[in-house]
Amino acid sequence: MNIIRVKSLDEPGLEMFSTLTEAQLRNRLEPEKGLFIAESPKVIHVALDAGYQPIAILCEERHIAGDAASVLGRCGDIPVYTGKRELLAQLTGYTLTRGVLCAMKRPKPRPVEEICQNAHRIVVIQGVVDSTNVGAIFRSAAALGVDAILMTLNSCDPLNRRAVRVSMGSVFLIPWTWVEDSLTSLHTLGFKTAAMALTDNSIPLDSPVLKSERKLALIMGNEGDGLPDEVIHESDYVVRIPMSHSVDSLNVAAATAVALWELRTIH
Numbered sequence: 001m002n003i004i005r006v007k008s009l010d011e012p013g014l015e016m017f018s019t020l021t022e023a024q025l026r027n028r029l030e031p032e033k034g035l036f037i038a039e040s041p042k043v044i045h046v047a048l049d050a051g052y053q054p055i056a057i058l059c060e061e062r063h064i065a066g067d068a069a070s071v072l073g074r075c076g077d078i079p080v081y082t083g084k085r086e087l088l089a090q091l092t093g094y095t096l097t098r099g100v101l102c103a104m105k106r107p108k109p110r111p112v113e114e115i116c117q118n119a120h121r122i123v124v125i126q127g128v129v130d131s132t133n134v135g136a137i138f139r140s141a142a143a144l145g146v147d148a149i150l151m152t153l154n155s156c157d158p159l160n161r162r163a164v165r166v167s168m169g170s171v172f173l174i175p176w177t178w179v180e181d182s183l184t185s186l187h188t189l190g191f192k193t194a195a196m197a198l199t200d201n202s203i204p205l206d207s208p209v210l211k212s213e214r215k216l217a218l219i220m221g222n223e224g225d226g227l228p229d230e231v232i233h234e235s236d237y238v239v240r241i242p243m244s245h246s247v248d249s250l251n252v253a254a255a256t257a258v259a260l261w262e263l264r265t266i267h
Helices: 022-028 043-051 085-092 129-145 161-166 181-187 231-235 250-263
Strands: 001-007 035-039 055-061 077-084 102-107 121-123 148-151 176-179 194-198 218-219 237-241
Touching: 022 035, 035 043, 035 161, 043 102, 055 085, 077 085, 121 129, 121 250, 129 161, 129 250, 148 231, 181 194, 194 231, 194 250, 218 250
Parallel strands: 001 077, 055 077, 121 148, 121 218, 148 176, 194 218, 194 237
Antiparallel strands: 035 102, 055 102
């Protein structure tokens, strides 16, 4: 192992864990140089199992022979920066979950046609900006058999550190990609689209017509504003979850989980 003991917050190589913002890590201008941060041994193992490439590790000293040992054993001779818990928290601005962070190489975006080729149930995340919600949606999607996820460009990055952590690594388990015009792409690929929205012509989630669709894309909207009117109008179905006690809606992550359970397929 290439152990580097951190004695100064200015140690060369630490910027990926400290001063670089999520936008800088993503590096839209030079995607081949893009990175993301995976947090906690369990999540890092999921990423490694999925074939993601580790670049460097930041680890509390006490975890090198403990929780992080199995991770370190799989990462070859990459730099392992280590120090006391307090110093590392000072460096990152937060206390490390289970004492380990791993910087990993960001994969190249995949074409929509590729990830949807054999899909039957997919989710479109349209303008969802909260990293916790995005992570929770990915976790539910993985658990409930979703085949692919499409992200509109105004949504939170699924490889945001918090989204990755909340998803418990599920962002590494489901094919996903960015998309500009989701409805056109999906209709071309033979999907019927179901927009989750409260309108006068919404049909209930348990409507038999939805389950009968062989290829269905569920479109989930922004936390505050919901889906744009044009998306609702151009969708094949507008769907609502029946509610009680005058509650009008659920949080987008909870609504996604409910909808995916109801519309799941066995294939």
